[in-house]
Amino acid sequence: MSKMTGAQAIVKCLQEEGVNTIFGFPGGAVIDLYDELLDSDIKHVLVRHEQGAVHAADGYARATGKTGVALLTSGPGATNGVTGIATAYMDSIPIVVFTGQVPRALIGNDAFQEVDIVGITRPCTKHNYLVSDPDDLVPIIREAFYIASSGRPGPVLIDLPKDVVAATIRFPEKKKVRMQTYQPNYEPHPGQVDKACRAIAKAKRPVLYIGGGVILSDAHKELTELAEKTTIPVTMTLMGLGGFPGTNPLSMGMLGMHGSYASNMAVAKSDLLIAVGARFDDRITGRLDAFAPHAKIIHIDIDPTSISKNVEVDIPIVADCKLALRAMNSWFDDWAEFDARAFADKHQPWLEQIKEWNEKHPLTYQQEGDVIKPQYVIEKLGELTGGDAIITTEVGQNQMWTAQFYKFNKPRHLLTSGGLGTMGYGLPAAIGAKLAFPDAMVIDVAGDGSIQMNIQELATAKQYGANVKVVILNNNYLGMVRQWQELFYNRRYSATVMEVTPDFVELAKAYGAAGLRAKTRDEVEAVLKEGLATDNVVIMDFAISREEGVFPMVPAGKATTEMLLV
Amino acid sequence: MKHTLSVLLQNKPGALSRVTGLFSGRGFNIESLCVAETLDPKVSCLTLVTRGDEGIIEQITKQLHKLIDVIKVSDVSEGEFVEREMVLIRVKAEAGTRAEVLRVIDIFRGKVVDVSPTTYAVEVTGPESKIKAVIDILRPIGIKEIVRTGTIAMARAPKK
Ligand SMILES: Cc1ncc(C[n+]2csc(CCOP(=O)(O)OP(=O)(O)O)c2C)c(N)n1
Ligand SMILES: [Mg+2]
Numbered sequence: 254m255s256k257m258t259g260a261q262a263i264v265k266c267l268q269e270e271g272v273n274t275i276f277g278f279p280g281g282a283v284i285d286l287y288d289e290l291l292d293s294d295i296k297h298v299l300v301r302h303e304q305g306a307v308h309a310a311d312g313y314a315r316a317t318g319k320t321g322v323a324l325l326t327s328g329p330g331a332t333n334g335v336t337g338i339a340t341a342y343m344d345s346i347p348i349v350v351f352t353g354q355v356p357r358a359l360i361g362n363d364a365f366q367e368v369d370i371v372g373i374t375r376p377c378t379k380h381n382y383l384v385s386d387p388d389d390l391v392p393i394i395r396e397a398f399y400i401a402s403s404g405r406p407g408p409v410l411i412d413l414p415k416d417v418v419a420a421t422i423r424f425p426e427k428k429k430v431r432m433q434t435y436q437p438n439y440e441p442h443p444g445q446v447d448k449a450c451r452a453i454a455k456a457k458r459p460v461l462y463i464g465g466g467v468i469l470s471d472a473h474k475e476l477t478e479l480a481e482k483t484t485i486p487v488t489m490t491l492m493g494l495g496g497f498p499g500t501n502p503l504s505m506g507m508l509g510m511h512g513s514y515a516s517n518m519a520v521a522k523s524d525l526l527i528a529v530g531a532r533f534d535d536r537i538t539g540r541l542d543a544f545a546p547h548a549k550i551i552h553i554d555i556d557p558t559s560i561s562k563n564v565e566v567d568i569p570i571v572a573d574c575k576l577a578l579r580a581m582n583s584w585f586d587d588w589a590e591f592d593a594r595a596f597a598d599k600h601q602p603w604l605e606q607i608k609e610w611n612e613k614h615p616l617t618y619q620q621e622g623d624v625i626k627p628q629y630v631i632e633k634l635g636e637l638t639g640g641d642a643i644i645t646t647e648v649g650q651n652q653m654w655t656a657q658f659y660k661f662n663k664p665r666h667l668l669t670s671g672g673l674g675t676m677g678y679g680l681p682a683a684i685g686a687k688l689a690f691p692d693a694m695v696i697d698v699a700g701d702g703s704i705q706m707n708i709q710e711l712a713t714a715k716q717y718g719a720n721v722k723v724v725i726l727n728n729n730y731l732g733m734v735r736q737w738q739e740l741f742y743n744r745r746y747s748a749t750v751m752e753v754t755p756d757f758v759e760l761a762k763a764y765g766a767a768g769l770r771a772k773t774r775d776e777v778e779a780v781l782k783e784g785l786a787t788d789n790v791v792i793m794d795f796a797i798s799r800e801e802g803v804f805p806m807v808p809a810g811k812a813t814t815e816m817l818l819v
Numbered sequence: 820m821k822h823t824l825s826v827l828l829q830n831k832p833g834a835l836s837r838v839t840g841l842f843s844g845r846g847f848n849i850e851s852l853c854v855a856e857t858l859d860p861k862v863s864c865l866t867l868v869t870r871g872d873e874g875i876i877e878q879i880t881k882q883l884h885k886l887i888d889v890i891k892v893s894d895v896s897e898g899e900f901v902e903r904e905m906v907l908i909r910v911k912a913e914a915g916t917r918a919e920v921l922r923v924i925d926i927f928r929g930k931v932v933d934v935s936p937t938t939y940a941v942e943v944t945g946p947e948s949k950i951k952a953v954i955d956i957l958r959p960i961g962i963k964e965i966v967r968t969g970t971i972a973m974a975r976a977p978k979k
Contacts, residue, residue, distance in 0.1 A: 380887040383832070383833075
């Protein structure tokens with residue numbers, strides 16, 4: 254065991270974990286660690302606000318599947334990161350957040366920039382630590398990375414008292430982390446797999462309902478294999494988009510509050526719902542007693558608490574989605590009588606029905622005059638990028654139009670704050686993704702409101718040459734809230750009109766980025782083409798039809814079949 | 820339905836607040852809570868009395884399991900179990916009632932643990948129902964102060 258400072262040990266642990274990029278913002282409590290970072294080969298990305306650091310680490314993690322890392326100072330640095338941590342927690346994203354803390358002797362004394370960040374983040378981390386003994390530092394960091402990335406992933410926070418980081422410690426040999434109290438189960442129970450496959454064999458109107466778990470466990474191939482082998486239509490949650498190709502004929506698109514008519518109808522009429530890595534969130538189920546009322550429910554999830562939390566499940570499979578789907582695929586392969594053609598024939602009437610629903614109420618919008626329809630911008634963006642770009646979003650209508658009109662074919666290509674719905678997520682997350690994949694086209698689809706929540710990160714993007722593109726669907730409203738006010742509050746637009754909005758084109762220029770604007774429909778394509786081709790950070794400001802709504806819409810608390818349509 | 824859960828958790832700072840935070844954050848109720856070290860000083864045992872239908876108790880159990888510091892969760896009220904609670908009651912004991920208090924305490928197999936010219940402090944242990952009964956009987960005499968421990972519980976050993 255060699256001796257070194259806590260700061261050196263932290264850097265060494267990061268190297269052990271294969272971390273090459275971290276996102277952070279310095280301060281007195283972490284200055285020792287920053288001093289050490291200067292001599293290391295780890296790239297530190299200086300953000301402009303700590304929320305941005307955590308979102309960037311989160312975007313990095315979502316795009317790569319690796320654990321993202323953020324480093325914040327004590328007090329306000331740590332509290333600024335909380336929204337980012339809660340965002341990652343709700344979407345089960347593996348990140349490790351290091352926060353500085355006052356020296357141990359001062360903890361509890363209301364010292365300068367002291368805050369009980371472990372207490373504050375207890376309910377929004379998978380686990381967290383205050384390192385109170387320098388000898389625990391290395392084992393804690395190793396445990397933190399293990400916990401963040403295993404089982405159902407999530408954020409882990411490590412609070413580092415300044416004197417612990419400065420202390421001299423012995424660096425223990427690396428060994429595999431084993432924890433008595435935490436042993437996630439990955440393997441599906443063969444008996445449950447058997448039951449599930451038999452139910453599938455019997456079903457007449459099955460639906461695969463897939464969520465973020467499919468992407469987190471890299472199960473898209475296995476999922477696609479199962480869907481195609483058994484000819485089962487697939488619907489995705491917001492987090493599940495890209496877990497199954499959006500252009501596959503079996504795809505029904507998204508379900509839930511702003512899901513497609515066909516998806517919601519199919520779930521309502523199905524006799525077997527196969528939920529994979531999804532958690533029956535209220536935005537998906539609508540009124541619970543009307544959700545999939547005729548269906549037997551199979552639920553595959555690695556987290557036992559997700560099972561039967563909101564909806565009673567008939568056949569639970571607590572396992573890693575990938576392994577469970579693989580086992581189901583093998584079950585069918587090993588079944589002597591299995592005949593894919595027979596399944597296709599058996600499900601033909603069901604697919605016909607779905608097609609009919611799709612034709613009756615497709616995802617659509619009405620073009621009026623030469624105004625820019627936001628859906629058109631997203632469609633064009635899909636065309637011009639071939640559906641290959643990594644798309645991040647902000648929150649609100651911009652997010653829902655992206656989910657509806659961009660056809661995601663690959664996993665880890667939509668990075669969006671689903672569970673927490675955090676405005677301000679998209680730009681820093683895009684920077685994280687771009688730094689992970691410098692050659693990828695990375696685009697933040699934004700609203701005029703959300704983009705202002707972390708617009709300072711344009712400077713970060715410029716500093717590190719993270720040439721992300723920002724597509725602002727500018728309606729001069731907090732559009733999604735306005736839509737609710739229009740529909741349910743008598744058009745009383747309380748606090749949703751953005752009376753002052755900066756000139757985003759000029760603002761981009763002030764940051765050294767490029768700014769472009771389109772005001773009419775026929776300018777859209779040219780602006781997108783130019784923006785995508787420009788070798789710089791680019792803001793494209795699209796003045797969209799201001800009171801456009803997102804449809805279909807299931808009003809909160811209603812059955813998912815009670816959709817408001819275009 | 821009332822359930823008594825026995826939770827083994829790592830004796831670490833913050834571990835208890837993870838448990839209580841889980842209950843408040845998710846809107847589960849806690850009727851009583853008792854914690855102390857086990858034979859292994861690195862592990863504490865927490866007895867928790869809660870109420871809820873089957874689904875809620877299942878969620879509580881699973882959510883507790885999910886906490887990294889939790890080692891084991893068992894619903895002791897699922898089978899045969901013994902439960903005990905202790906109460907300390909300071910009750911008025913004046914000329915006319917001193918003998919009456921002693922009689923009551925005797926019936927409940929309690930003990931007097933502190934005496935003043937006008938009060939007795941008494942100790943009674945037993946299941947919750949017995950604690951409730953002794954309180955009900957002493958109340959008309961005049962209870963000045965009361966402190967209860969909350970329930971601790973243990974599953975009965977298998978008969979064979
Ligand atoms: C941090 C945060 N604050 C408030 C909200 C509530 N909210 C949800 S959507 C929305 C409007 C967003 O406006 P904009 O970014 O312009 O997007 P649009 O809906 O107009 O596309 C608001 C305020 C939120 N999701 N996040
Ligand atoms: Mg807007």
